[in-house]
Amino acid sequence: MTSPSERHTSHFEVIPESRCKELLAVHTAGRIGWNAPDGPEILPVTYAYHNNEIVFRTSPHGVLSSLERRVRVAFEIDEIYEDVQTGWNVLVRGTARGVTNRYSLTTLWKNGPVPWASGVRNSFIAITPERISGRVVRAAFVD
Amino acid sequence: MTSPSERHTSHFEVIPESRCKELLAVHTAGRIGWNAPDGPEILPVTYAYHNNEIVFRTSPHGVLSSLERRVRVAFEIDEIYEDVQTGWNVLVRGTARGVTNRYSLTTLWKNGPVPWASGVRNSFIAITPERISGRVVRAAFVD
Numbered sequence: 001m002t003s004p005s006e007r008h009t010s011h012f013e014v015i016p017e018s019r020c021k022e023l024l025a026v027h028t029a030g031r032i033g034w035n036a037p038d039g040p041e042i043l044p045v046t047y048a049y050h051n052n053e054i055v056f057r058t059s060p061h062g063v064l065s066s067l068e069r070r071v072r073v074a075f076e077i078d079e080i081y082e083d084v085q086t087g088w089n090v091l092v093r094g095t096a097r098g099v100t101n102r103y104s105l106t107t108l109w110k111n112g113p114v115p116w117a118s119g120v121r122n123s124f125i126a127i128t129p130e131r132i133s134g135r136v137v138r139a140a141f142v143d
Numbered sequence: 144m145t146s147p148s149e150r151h152t153s154h155f156e157v158i159p160e161s162r163c164k165e166l167l168a169v170h171t172a173g174r175i176g177w178n179a180p181d182g183p184e185i186l187p188v189t190y191a192y193h194n195n196e197i198v199f200r201t202s203p204h205g206v207l208s209s210l211e212r213r214v215r216v217a218f219e220i221d222e223i224y225e226d227v228q229t230g231w232n233v234l235v236r237g238t239a240r241g242v243t244n245r246y247s248l249t250t251l252w253k254n255g256p257v258p259w260a261s262g263v264r265n266s267f268i269a270i271t272p273e274r275i276s277g278r279v280v281r282a283a284f285v286d
Contacts, residue, residue: 028225031185033184033185033217039215042174042234044230044280072182074176075185076185076187078187082170082171089187091184091185116280138259
């Protein structure tokens with residue numbers, strides 16, 4: 001992905017936004033972070049990248065349902081290989097909201113994210129990205 | 144880990160706190176979440192689990208250095224297998240602070256976390272857990 005000389009001079013490599021979006025499209029599980037009343041929270045979710053938005057399904061009674069009302073969030077996907085000390089991550093920062101538009105809901109029930117866990121999860125939350133960034137990190141001794 | 148009947152009635156399995164601590168001890172990379180001035184942030188870090196605290200090294204000029212002054216954070220580790228739709232995560236919620244105690248610093252330089260990325264990363268941040276929780280999730284169709 002980079003020439004050896006690039007690897008010598010930088011320990012992080014920026015992932016271009018277009019590639020970040022590709023990574024968002026091919027993956028299906030990530031982590032959402034927000035500021036809950038009792039402090040920062042991080043929770044894994046399964047998602048779909050649909051019309052440039054991150055969409056996931058949750059229970060209307062679960063902790064994630066608090067994100068229905070326009071809440072600022074961070075959404076992260078990554079692959080970290082501890083054994084070879086290398087990894088990448090993509091971070092989306094934006095605003096979450098409940099999906100209420102009937103047309104969107106019909107589409108999402110057909111093509112949207114399917115939670116792994118069972119139970120009533122008929123609330124769709126969408127995150128509109130305001131900023132997408134990504135980077136690759138490798139152990140310093142790779143150089 | 145559970146009997147088939149348990150799997151039929153619950154889609155999440157709680158990981159006991161003692162096992163969460165074992166998982167924190169054997170892993171070396173996780174994600175820290177906090178409420179930055181411009182909204183929630185999630186960043187991967189390499190860490191060590193040392194004296195019941197999460198410790199990581201960072202640059203005194205980097206974004207994580209803002210956590211030196213007693214900031215509430217979430218710290219998460221997980222393994223998610225998208226192909227077989229199963230995974231687990233451990234979430235630590237607590238307060239981060241800069242490590243300034245000379246004895247602690249000496250120990251941490253010897254046995255503490257080693258960042259993968261190069262550069263001057265001589266600031267140690269420690270998170271004192273206030274709550275540790277973990278769970279396993281499997282796809283509903285496993286049942």
